[in-house]
Amino acid sequence: MLYALIMAGGKGTRLYPLSRNSNPKQFLKVINNKSFLRNTVDRIKPLVNSENIYIVTNKEYYESICNEVPEINRDNIFVEPSNKETATCIGLSAVKLLKRDKDATMIVLPSDHHIEKVNEFHDTMKQAVETVQRRRGLVTIGVKPTRPETGYGYIKYAERINSRIPTYKVERFLEKPNLEVAKDLLLDGTYLWNSGMFVWRADVFLREMEKYLPKTYKRLMTIYQAIDTEEEDKVTDEQYELIEGISVDFGIMQKTRKAYVIKCNFVWDDIGSFESLSRFLSNYRGNNISGNAFMEQSENCSIFGDRKLIIGFGIKDLVIVDSNDVILVMDKNKDQELKYLVNKMKDNKDLSEYL
Structure with a gap:
């Protein structure tokens, strides 16, 4: 079954003082009269039923999220004991979803992006789900660069696979470049901005984590065994203390041979500055x-x-x-x-x- 996972635990410090510890970026209403989180939930609803939309956050923002998107079941809000970066955050959510559904496919979305041309966003996500089911890969969404941006990571794409919307094998990921390198990447024409949106089967993602982050995988599988038992919270807290956090890009996407990227046509900005x-x-x-x-x-x-x-x-x-x-x-x-x-x-x- 198809699920959406929205990551909503960040502090948004690059928008300080608009974004504060008590009211971080995902709750701000800076472009329209809705918060980033509200817009993210509304945007994915035509593809994923509300009962299959999940949000992962920390304890500090749990109640705020409940108030902001009250239609999301409280059991669908996963709480991390501490911030251990996106690989851990997504991994915890993957084991929880896998416990509920062995065939879970995840659309992973940050909670604080601005997107226009929503119909094209939906078409892109449908393409990503099809690619995941057909190729058992890890799919990310890439954005065609329009300027030499130093605040985003980049993805170099290789050969195209047969698809309606341009979809490619990933050749490599490149972290945030300096201005001169960003200018070269723009001229190169085979690089896309890394949007931080992903689609994959939970079991495939965890298998790649087992290859490239075996210690984190082991901790998460210990949590998996404790899910739906009286020990779940205790075990989760204990295992999180032992995990060394790393981003999903550094930890998995830069290493996997199963990465694909879809070049999107919708308007995207992460409003990160x-x-x-x-x-x-x-x-x-x-x-x-x-x-x-x-x-x-x-x-x-x-x-x-x-x-x-x-x-x-x-x-x-x-x-x-x-x-x-x-x-x-x-x-x-x-x-x-x-x-x-x-x-x-x-x-x-x-x-x-x-x-």
Whole structure:
């Protein structure tokens, strides 16, 4: 049977201070009047019934998710004891789904992406499911690059397989490049952005994990044995303590020989930074703005206003964010370093209330 797994445990620190520990990115309503999580659930519903939609998160966000998408059964919300990266997060969900259905096929989706042309999204996912069932592979969704983006990973594709929507064997994965390399990849023409969306059978994914992450696999299978017993929570906590977290890209997708990529036609953005979010703002005198702002003799700034009026006078290449009790003023070129800033703030106990 077909299931959707939505990953919703991240902090979204690259959108700080809009995204906070108490209200992370997946709950933000920054493009339309719905949160990213709400949009993700609504987007997949035409393909997967609500009773087969699952969400994996941490304890901190469990109740928020229940309130945000109340139609999702509480038993369908998997809770991780701690954050051990995406390979573990997806692996835990895979063993839980496999316990319920030995033929489970998973559509794995981040909770915080923006997608347009939803009908084409549905067609792509149908193609991915067909490929998974026919070839028993691990399928990822690739996006044709439109700019030399340094914030995304890339996928180099090889020969095309017989399919309606362009589908290829994966030659290799490449992590976030610097600007010069990103320009070369754009010109090369055989690289796609790595969207972080996947489709696979749960059993096939776990077999690949057994090959490439055998220690993590062993821990997860111990959890599998305890599912639906009185010891499940205790065993899960114990095994999670022993797992060394790693992303699914580093841990499995870069190593497997079973990877395929579908080149999608829908509009996609992971809104992972203020630069990406700025593309969806209104243009005002050469600046991108939302909320309450007035700009004079200023250019190429991104302004995220709230209740206060933000006035820009004679400024250039800045990001300014008014978010409740925090105001951020940042050089646009520091966009990819915001996570570093938040980590530095964590070291200062006096700043903890602002995170």
